[in-house]
Amino acid sequence: DYKRSFEQYVQAGAKIDAEQANYLAAAHTVEPLLEKLNAIAELNAYATRNNAETEARITMWAICAAVLLASLLGLTVALIISRSITKAVGECLGFASRVAQGDLSTRLLPKGESEFGTLAVALNRMTEVLEERDAELNQSNTLLQQEVRQHQLAAERAEYLTYYDGLTTLPNRTLFSKLLNQAIRLARRDGKQLAVLFVDLDRFKNINDTLGHEAGDLLLQEVGKRLQGCLRESDTVARLGGDEFVVLLPALHDAADAEVVARKILAATSKSFVALGQEFRVTASVGVSTYPKDGDDEQSLMKNADIAMYQAKEEGKNNFKFYSLQMNANSFERLALESSLRRALDHGEFQLHYQPKIDAHSSRIVGMEALLRWQHPELGIVAPTKFIPIAEETGLIVSIGKWVLKTACAQNVAWQQRGLPHLHMAVNLSRRQFSDEGLLRDVTSILEETGMSADLLELEITESTLMHDVDKAIRTLKAFRDTGVRLAIDNFGTGYSSLSNLTQFPIDTIKIDGSLIHDLSNHAENRGVAEAILAMGRNLSLTVVAECVETKAEADFLREHACDEFQGFYFSKAVTAAKFAELLEATTTTAQEA
Incomplete structure (x- = not known):
């Protein structure tokens, strides 16, 4: 077994040497190919570098062109938007100017649903509110002016009525008092006389009650005119109230002049009157006091003329009486x-x-x-x-x-x-x-x-x-x-x-x-x-x-x-x-x- 194993080992070694020889032979064959491939690879790498650099340059120019184009486009868009904004702002400024000048009927034309469109709607609504408020203010101002005018007229009327009778337009008691006191001062200074005549209509109340207050008022107005017709320009007739009138005759040389006027008054008032289709007659009772004989102040002259007038009434009316001391005694008796x-x-x-x-x-x-x-x-x-x-x-x-x-x-x-x-x-x-x-x-x-x-x-x-x-x-x-x-x-x-x-x-x-x-x-x-x-x-x-x-x-x-x-x-x-x-x-x- 050992021998067989060794033989196998020798065979394997020989086989390896053979394989190594084959490898070397192949290596000598492959080496030129590798050198060639390496050259090709280097050529390819150089070409690739040149292509990359070209592409990079192209890309860079493309990017630059794109940026330039984008800038131009942005500038154009910005210019368009700027002009649009400038126009909108100009319209708003013109709108504001017209509103400032008082033209509240002006309106902005909303364009789309942009911010300026929304602003135009808001400004238009604001102007509508201002216009409504302005109309209300104008109406209030008109009413206020009318009220002020009415107050002015009322004040003028009140001032007029302070000195004049509203029915007859004759001077009233207040103005007569001023005129009488002035006449007394002048008479005292110049050593002259004056007379005060109290005139009271007889049975006026019966006529007023029977024919009505309208007829009574017309009668009083006519009496006032007739009394004025009996006097000089320097004389004064005033209405004290009701059917009572008073006459001032200043700067008299003789008290007998007052008698002449009293007779004129009786004649003028006794003529028939026509009012509201009714003809009727009234008479008057006249009392006369003179300065300085019957008094040297307003109170005395007015009181004594009044007493004389009542004496004329007691003696049958349609008459005149000059004041006397006996009358005063009768007044105290009353x-x-x-x-x-x-x-x-x-x-x-x-x-x-x-x-x-x-x-x-x-x-x-x-x-x-x-x-x-x-x-x-x-x-x-x-x-x-x-x-x-x-x-x-x-x-x-x-x-x-x-x-x-x-x-x-x-x-x-x-x-x-x-x-x-x-x-x-x-x-x-x-x-x-x-x-x-x-x-x-x-x-x-x-x-x-x-x-x-x-x-x-x-x-x-x-x-x-x-x-x-x-x-x-x-x-x-x-x-x-x-x-x-x-x-x-x-x-x-x-x-x-x-x-x-x-x-x-x-x-x-x-x-x-x-x-x-x-x-x-x-x-x-x-x-x-x-x-x-x-x-x-x-x-x-x-x-x-x-x-x-x-x-x-x-x-x-x-x-x-x-x-x-x-x-x-x-x-x-x-x-x-x-x-x-x-x-x-x-x-x-x-x-x-x-």
């Missing part, structure tokens, strides 16, 4: 009466007298009228004509009237309790009472308190009071009628009521005014009016009472024309409650014996 009147009710100074109403056919007493008397502790009996107007003006008539009503009702009940006839008690109501809101309540309360039957109370209201406000008068009368109280129109025939008005009033009695009864036999006009009233009373089924019957002739005439009742001195004056009870007892006894 003030004293007013002061005493305020205490009279509390001091029990009032009393009632009763005047009987006589049946025209049987001559029996069928009723009575309660008449107020004032027993002054110092002056004695004060005539009603003196204190009733003062009570009206001061408003005391309401409380005095309530006392009269309560006292009269209580007295009538007392007579009934003595077994005397149940008669109608007539009580007068003044205009102030009739317009008092509490009158109906007071009447019903007094009837309940005294226990007198409502149908025995007759309330007398003057014709002029009813005509003051016809509609309200009708409502008030109907309210009284519902309580059962009787109603009478007093002093009928001297006012402005018509037949149509008379039929509207729910009344029971009309009393013919005493001025129409006086001396009927010698006054055909009075007879005609009396006959017409009596006929109207019969046709309307009203009781007709004649007041102030003082003679047999008057009674006979009234009886012949179917007058229902008489009242007057021919039968009896107003007497105290005790004497009236005696009259009732006497007539009752006579009637029983008959």
